[in-house]
Amino acid sequence: MAVKISSPAAVFPGTFAEGRQRFREAASAAGATLASRANPERGPDGGDLSTETAWLGPKDASRLFFAQAGTHGAEGFCGSGIETGWLQSGIFEQLPPDTAVLLVHAINPYGFAWVRRVTEDNIDLNRNFVDHGKPTPDNPGYRELRNSICPDEWSREGENRNRAQFQAYAGKHGAWALQAAITQGQYFDNEGVFYGGKAAGWSNRTMRAILKPHSDHVRKIAFIDLHTGLGPYGYGEIICNHLAGDPGTARVKDWYNDATATDDGTSTSTVVTGDTQIAITDTIPEAEVTGVTLEYGTLPLEEMLLAVRADNWLHVHGDLENAKGKEIKSQIRAAFYPDKDDWKKMVFDRAIDVAERAMKGLTQS
Template sequence: MGKPVTLTLQDLNVFPRSYNSAREKLKSLSQDLVQKVERQSFPLAGITDIDTESLATDTLWIGSPTAENVVILISATHGIEGFVGAAVQIDYLQQLRQNAPPPSGTAILIIFALNPFGFAQYRRCDEMGIDLNRNFIDFSQPLPANPGYVELQQAIYCEDRLQRNAMFEQFQEQEGQTAFEIAISGGQYTDQHGPFYGGQQPAHGNRVINQVIEDYRLNHRHLAVIDIHSGLGPYSHGELINDHPLNSPGFHVTNRWYGPSVTAPASGDSSSVKKAGLLDYRWHELMAERGSFITLEFGSYRTQAMFEVILENHRSWKLADPEAINASAIAMQEHFCPRDNYWRELILIKGRQVIQQAISGLKNE
């Protein structure tokens, strides 16, 4: 059994002020590790952030290049959520500097800022308006339909909040809360300026994942993938969401490794609903019976508040209103990474616990 997790205020310094500060911190810490570190960078072509720095997804492979077991930590699949994901990654690197490395035969792969544009610009979506976590579909086939989104599209763009909420409530009364959440957040492929847009082609982060799988030969290894998210669920709670198909090998492996707190949208006991095009699905193809993909979702404010800040963010960018965009950025950061130190302490504690569970699961499988 691992040691109890203890924190100090100094530990909270891992929460970055910006995309650039997170990237620099990660780079600095990785240079100080005694373990072997291999670095790669995947630049976002033609895009710069507000400081005119180049944007990129970075990877760090820590440990033996021939390790059979790999724990993969992903941040900023939903850009703005990188403030939390990067904090967990940075905290883990600090733990590696201070404590014993992972067991022999286990490597750590950190995928930092899978959506660097969203991280740098305080958005969930990428530079094309794509929600990366709705982008992992077969684009050679007809795009998934979401009739509920079409029905709610007028409400989504309604500037009068009371009128908008009245239209939302009418839909909820007629169709139910789950149908409402699927209509809004389940994924849509018709409205580029709208929320939860899955795109018309593979996004930057989608291409990076495929390249990383190839470069590190991940299809030949045993994997524990932890994709770090925030903004959905009870305040400060770290929900472990299992999107493996019900009763599949990966579903049972995930439940075995992480225990009875694991939830599953397919079972109806998760704060998340069923969604199209999840990043999870790409890893499920790869793993077969050799691993687990878990979404570590840190809750903050209520679901309705999340929809409000996301909708306002999309409206402000569609209007290209600098003042509204700036106000939206502040609201987005507070929703997806609250400034509350007690909230942040719980995020780091849960992050350390889940990483240790993944390492132990791979070791004992």
């Protein structure tokens, strides 16, 4: 399908407010039905925060292409650009019968506006979709390394000590175990990183509320959660959201012949607990879901995790207005949004390819 965008880099925003406005304009121009849900917090400029949705196609369609941007707020620059670009490109102009498109923009608007991965409650949204009425998964590796992962001070000397602790842990348990200890998720340290929360946060509840009205008619869903941070620069890794043995795994392999999996060692990501796809299976249990995470590489893993940890320290212990605070905010922005034209072009070209494959799988399966 011909794509109507001459400069893909131009669709990516510089701020949350710019991204929201561009998304709204592109959705309106495409004839989408728009809706907005206000977040209770404010942005760093005092501006309002909200999650937008755009719906294209029949209201009672049984097949749904569903993509979400900004699960991890700072990654919303990329997801916003992709969704706006999709709308402008014309790929959704002639939808197959009984097929609709749902685009969710900035499901975590607080994190997008403040350039943080987490929500207003310091929750990693992609770890928040667990049953909080039951015992939550433990992460003994995080417990062991907690004071090195989330130190009270942020200095060169302190990081040398922390790095030594990480190297010792990796030497004993392996590099993969170290990554899992830090990133897999934890549910006890509410000031720490990759915190899954004690209850469903605002973004969790909002995602479910967005999906609920469609539970009576949607029966097949192609889900794409847009992320950045892991993998080679500019490469869009298609990560299967299903584990081995789930019927969705076979469909992912059929639709995307280059998909990876978190549970067989082929992905750059470890297995994640409490991911966003659970909201879909909980809210529309009758639907056949084929879900992937489209993960775009930015910086080497160690640099990316350093930025996450530094930002966590800043918001718990630091000062956003001093030189160190501003340097850290620039660091985390770069870790999840390389503001470079070559990266943006690679991202958007891949996004068009993946969307077309998702739509083909959805309508031909």
